[in-house]
Amino acid sequence: MYLQRLKETGDFLSITRENEFNLPPEQFTLDNGTIVKVLDTGVIEFTPARYGDKDFVFSSAVHGNETAPIEICDQLIQAIIAEHITLTHRVLFIFGNPKSINIGQRFVDENLNRLFCGKHSEGGVDNPERQRAKKLEHYVEQFFTMAGQGRYRAHYDLHTAIRDSKNEKFAVYPFLHGKPHKREQLQFLLSCGVQTVLLMSEPASTFSYFSSRHFDADAFTIELGKVRPFGDNDMSRFAKAKATLEALITQETVTYPELHADDVELFSVYRTINRHHEDFSFTFADDVPNFTGFAKGELLGHDGEQEIRAEVEGEAIIFPNAKVALGQRALLTVVPTKLTDEFI
Numbered sequence: 001m002y003l004q005r006l007k008e009t010g011d012f013l014s015i016t017r018e019n020e021f022n023l024p025p026e027q028f029t030l031d032n033g034t035i036v037k038v039l040d041t042g043v044i045e046f047t048p049a050r051y052g053d054k055d056f057v058f059s060s061a062v063h064g065n066e067t068a069p070i071e072i073c074d075q076l077i078q079a080i081i082a083e084h085i086t087l088t089h090r091v092l093f094i095f096g097n098p099k100s101i102n103i104g105q106r107f108v109d110e111n112l113n114r115l116f117c118g119k120h121s122e123g124g125v126d127n128p129e130r131q132r133a134k135k136l137e138h139y140v141e142q143f144f145t146m147a148g149q150g151r152y153r154a155h156y157d158l159h160t161a162i163r164d165s166k167n168e169k170f171a172v173y174p175f176l177h178g179k180p181h182k183r184e185q186l187q188f189l190l191s192c193g194v195q196t197v198l199l200m201s202e203p204a205s206t207f208s209y210f211s212s213r214h215f216d217a218d219a220f221t222i223e224l225g226k227v228r229p230f231g232d233n234d235m236s237r238f239a240k241a242k243a244t245l246e247a248l249i250t251q252e253t254v255t256y257p258e259l260h261a262d263d264v265e266l267f268s269v270y271r272t273i274n275r276h277h278e279d280f281s282f283t284f285a286d287d288v289p290n291f292t293g294f295a296k297g298e299l300l301g302h303d304g305e306q307e308i309r310a311e312v313e314g315e316a317i318i319f320p321n322a323k324v325a326l327g328q329r330a331l332l333t334v335v336p337t338k339l340t341d342e343f344i
């Protein structure tokens with residue numbers, strides 16, 4: 001039904017938006033031999049005829065109002081289908097939450113990026129986001145496992161942040177359970193224009209953590225700028241990210257400039273603050289940017305009767321959101337750290 005249109009236009013994003021919950025699987029082959037497989041709405045896999053030993057997942061629209069990453073992925077998909085670029089490696093693109101794109105909201109019923117690692121099936125709740133998280137886990141598992149063992153895997157989950165950020169672009173490096181962080185991944189991020197990286201210190205139920213933990217993928221949540229509606233993104237600000245992602249899937253190997261400690265700003269997550277009470281607020285305004293530091297003892301907010309105060313000098317705020325559901329993360333705080341020998 002939609003296949004002819006996809007072949008002619010490459011506009012998988014529009015087809016996805018017109019089919020918010022389901023799309024029958026279809027496949028075809030490009031003249032250059034690349035097999036194009038639509039697995040579901042928002043899920044499209046490309047397999048070059050002779051593919052290299054790296055498998056990439058690029059996801060966007062896990063939050064529907066974060067439009068710049070959606071535009072980047074849309075452009076890459078169109079370029080592949082039009083054969084303006086030729087793939088070297090397998091790649092799976094995911095538009096996470098099509099209905100939330102259409103309503104221009106972070107999510108519809110529940111934050112999709114808190115439902116991975118099986119959380120979708122806990123608590124006796126069912127909704128479209130829970131069903132979607134379960135399916136996305138399955139598609140990623142299938143993609144990473146079906147081409148065989150011993151292959152390199154990466155999953156870059158592309159987002160934009162609700163607030164301004166002192167450091168406009170930054171990445172969240174999921175908790176690695178003692179495995180070493182990789183310098184080469186910092187080089188990849190720098191090439192995308194991302195100089196700031198937060199090292200998580202505990203498990204999470206995010207999409208990037210899922211791929212990191214279960215498939216040993218190099219995985220990040222990458223914040224590329226600020227949330228804006230379609231049409232308001234200055235795509236020149238995302239040119240480096242798009243070019244780097246394109247290089248990863250079209251070149252056998254991407255080589256990056258040498259990494260110097262001064263090139264990157266690293267933070268370790270000091271603590272996660274979850275919301276426990278209806279009466280929850282921050283003392284700082286909505287326009288206070290991410291990475292703003294507070295003096296030790298300074299009042300950051302209230303959770304019911306409980307005061308939230310900075311515990312260490314310079315404790316800086318990331319992703320403050322007083323409106324999250326009860327039990328969910330309302331704030332991350334970070335402190336600076338250094339590039340150490342722990343990075344391989």
Ligand SMILES: O=C(O)CCC(=O)N[C@@H](CCC(=O)O)C(=O)O
Pocket residue numbers: 063113159160161162163172204206208221318319320321
């Ligand atoms: O700006 C915000 O408050 C949220 C931006 C966003 O969606 N961030 C991700 C980070 C996921 C992670 O911790 O890896 C999220 O909150 O889901």
Ligand SMILES: [Zn+2]
Pocket residue numbers: 062063066159160
């Ligand atoms: Zn997001």
